[in-house]
Amino acid sequence: MIQRLVLAAGLVATLCGVMQSNATAGDPYAVTHIWNQNFAMDRPWHGPYYHQNYGQPLALVVPPTAHMRQTLSWGVSQNLMYPVHHQYGRNANYPGAAAPGSFYATPGWPSHTDQFGVYYVRGPW
Structure with a gap:
Protein backbone atom coordinates (compact mmCIF):
# COMPACT_ATOMS: atom_id res chain seq x y z
CA MET A 1 0.00 0.00 0.00
CA ILE A 2 2.81 2.41 0.90
CA GLN A 3 4.66 1.52 -2.30
CA ARG A 4 1.60 2.42 -4.39
CA LEU A 5 1.24 5.72 -2.55
CA VAL A 6 4.91 6.61 -3.08
CA LEU A 7 4.66 5.59 -6.76
CA ALA A 8 1.53 7.73 -7.26
CA ALA A 9 3.15 10.74 -5.55
CA GLY A 10 6.24 10.36 -7.76
CA LEU A 11 4.07 10.15 -10.89
CA VAL A 12 2.14 13.30 -9.92
CA ALA A 13 5.37 15.19 -9.20
CA THR A 14 6.84 14.13 -12.56
CA LEU A 15 3.71 15.15 -14.48
CA CYS A 16 3.61 18.53 -12.74
CA GLY A 17 7.25 19.16 -13.65
CA VAL A 18 6.70 18.19 -17.30
CA MET A 19 3.54 20.26 -17.64
CA GLN A 20 5.21 23.30 -16.05
CA SER A 21 8.28 23.12 -18.30
CA ASN A 22 6.08 22.93 -21.43
CA ALA A 23 3.98 25.89 -20.30
CA THR A 24 6.96 28.18 -19.76
CA ALA A 25 9.14 27.06 -22.67
CA GLY A 26 9.67 29.61 -25.43
CA ASP A 27 7.68 32.69 -26.34
CA PRO A 28 4.01 32.31 -25.38
CA TYR A 29 3.00 34.65 -28.23
CA ALA A 30 5.11 32.98 -30.94
CA VAL A 31 2.10 31.21 -32.44
CA THR A 32 0.08 34.44 -32.28
CA HIS A 33 2.81 36.37 -34.11
CA ILE A 34 2.98 33.77 -36.88
CA TRP A 35 -0.80 33.81 -37.21
CA ASN A 36 -0.81 37.62 -37.40
CA GLN A 37 1.90 37.68 -40.06
CA ASN A 38 0.11 35.11 -42.21
CA PHE A 39 -3.21 36.91 -41.87
CA ALA A 40 -1.67 40.30 -42.67
CA MET A 41 0.07 38.98 -45.81
CA ASP A 42 -3.21 37.80 -47.37
CA ARG A 43 -5.73 40.42 -46.26
CA PRO A 44 -5.90 44.22 -46.29
CA TRP A 45 -5.70 46.19 -43.05
Whole structure:
Protein backbone atom coordinates (compact mmCIF):
# COMPACT_ATOMS: atom_id res chain seq x y z
CA MET A 1 0.00 0.00 0.00
CA ILE A 2 2.81 2.41 0.90
CA GLN A 3 4.66 1.52 -2.30
CA ARG A 4 1.60 2.42 -4.39
CA LEU A 5 1.24 5.72 -2.55
CA VAL A 6 4.91 6.61 -3.08
CA LEU A 7 4.66 5.59 -6.76
CA ALA A 8 1.53 7.73 -7.26
CA ALA A 9 3.15 10.74 -5.55
CA GLY A 10 6.24 10.36 -7.76
CA LEU A 11 4.07 10.15 -10.89
CA VAL A 12 2.14 13.30 -9.92
CA ALA A 13 5.37 15.19 -9.20
CA THR A 14 6.84 14.13 -12.56
CA LEU A 15 3.71 15.15 -14.48
CA CYS A 16 3.61 18.53 -12.74
CA GLY A 17 7.25 19.16 -13.65
CA VAL A 18 6.70 18.19 -17.30
CA MET A 19 3.54 20.26 -17.64
CA GLN A 20 5.21 23.30 -16.05
CA SER A 21 8.28 23.12 -18.30
CA ASN A 22 6.08 22.93 -21.43
CA ALA A 23 3.98 25.89 -20.30
CA THR A 24 6.96 28.18 -19.76
CA ALA A 25 9.14 27.06 -22.67
CA GLY A 26 9.67 29.61 -25.43
CA ASP A 27 7.68 32.69 -26.34
CA PRO A 28 4.01 32.31 -25.38
CA TYR A 29 3.00 34.65 -28.23
CA ALA A 30 5.11 32.98 -30.94
CA VAL A 31 2.10 31.21 -32.44
CA THR A 32 0.08 34.44 -32.28
CA HIS A 33 2.81 36.37 -34.11
CA ILE A 34 2.98 33.77 -36.88
CA TRP A 35 -0.80 33.81 -37.21
CA ASN A 36 -0.81 37.62 -37.40
CA GLN A 37 1.90 37.68 -40.06
CA ASN A 38 0.11 35.11 -42.21
CA PHE A 39 -3.21 36.91 -41.87
CA ALA A 40 -1.67 40.30 -42.67
CA MET A 41 0.07 38.98 -45.81
CA ASP A 42 -3.21 37.80 -47.37
CA ARG A 43 -5.73 40.42 -46.26
CA PRO A 44 -5.90 44.22 -46.29
CA TRP A 45 -5.70 46.19 -43.05
CA HIS A 46 -9.00 47.97 -43.76
CA GLY A 47 -12.61 47.04 -44.32
CA PRO A 48 -15.16 48.14 -46.94
CA TYR A 49 -16.01 51.56 -45.41
CA TYR A 50 -14.17 54.89 -45.59
CA HIS A 51 -13.84 57.51 -42.88
CA GLN A 52 -16.17 60.42 -43.46
CA ASN A 53 -13.54 63.17 -43.08
CA TYR A 54 -10.81 61.61 -45.22
CA GLY A 55 -12.54 59.66 -47.98
CA GLN A 56 -10.26 56.69 -47.19
CA PRO A 57 -10.18 54.10 -44.40
CA LEU A 58 -8.51 55.51 -41.29
CA ALA A 59 -5.87 53.48 -39.42
CA LEU A 60 -6.20 53.91 -35.67
CA VAL A 61 -2.73 53.06 -34.37
CA VAL A 62 -2.88 51.16 -31.08
CA PRO A 63 0.06 50.07 -28.88
CA PRO A 64 2.09 47.14 -30.23
CA THR A 65 1.04 45.05 -27.24
CA ALA A 66 -2.68 45.34 -28.11
CA HIS A 67 -4.01 42.04 -29.37
CA MET A 68 -7.81 42.33 -29.34
CA ARG A 69 -10.47 44.83 -30.45
CA GLN A 70 -14.16 44.99 -29.70
CA THR A 71 -16.91 45.83 -32.17
CA LEU A 72 -20.29 47.10 -31.07
CA SER A 73 -23.64 46.81 -32.80
CA TRP A 74 -26.97 48.47 -32.16
CA GLY A 75 -30.24 46.58 -31.99
CA VAL A 76 -29.75 42.85 -31.61
CA SER A 77 -26.52 42.52 -29.70
CA GLN A 78 -23.55 41.55 -31.85
CA ASN A 79 -20.78 42.79 -29.58
CA LEU A 80 -17.76 40.70 -30.54
CA MET A 81 -14.02 40.55 -29.84
CA TYR A 82 -11.58 40.17 -32.74
CA PRO A 83 -7.78 39.92 -32.84
CA VAL A 84 -5.76 42.85 -34.19
CA HIS A 85 -3.64 41.20 -36.90
CA HIS A 86 -2.04 44.05 -38.83
CA GLN A 87 0.97 45.99 -37.67
CA TYR A 88 1.91 49.47 -38.87
CA GLY A 89 4.94 49.59 -41.12
CA ARG A 90 6.98 52.54 -42.28
CA ASN A 91 6.34 51.80 -45.96
CA ALA A 92 2.73 53.03 -46.01
CA ASN A 93 1.53 53.83 -49.51
CA TYR A 94 0.37 57.31 -50.46
CA PRO A 95 -2.25 58.79 -50.92
CA GLY A 96 -4.28 56.09 -49.22
CA ALA A 97 -5.55 52.53 -49.15
CA ALA A 98 -7.09 52.48 -52.65
CA ALA A 99 -8.58 54.66 -55.34
CA PRO A 100 -11.34 57.03 -54.19
CA GLY A 101 -14.80 55.63 -54.76
CA SER A 102 -13.88 52.02 -54.00
CA PHE A 103 -15.26 52.12 -50.44
CA TYR A 104 -18.74 52.49 -48.96
CA ALA A 105 -19.80 55.65 -47.16
CA THR A 106 -21.01 55.55 -43.58
CA PRO A 107 -24.76 54.87 -43.74
CA GLY A 108 -27.18 57.57 -42.61
CA TRP A 109 -28.20 55.29 -39.75
CA PRO A 110 -25.09 53.27 -38.88
CA SER A 111 -25.77 50.04 -37.05
CA HIS A 112 -22.23 48.86 -36.34
CA THR A 113 -18.90 50.42 -35.35
CA ASP A 114 -17.22 48.87 -38.41
CA GLN A 115 -19.28 51.23 -40.61
CA PHE A 116 -17.36 54.34 -39.46
CA GLY A 117 -14.23 53.49 -41.47
CA VAL A 118 -11.81 53.39 -38.52
CA TYR A 119 -9.68 50.24 -38.34
CA TYR A 120 -7.21 49.18 -35.66
CA VAL A 121 -3.56 48.68 -36.62
CA ARG A 122 -0.85 47.89 -34.07
CA GLY A 123 2.05 50.31 -33.76
CA PRO A 124 5.61 49.44 -34.78
CA TRP A 125 7.78 47.42 -32.43
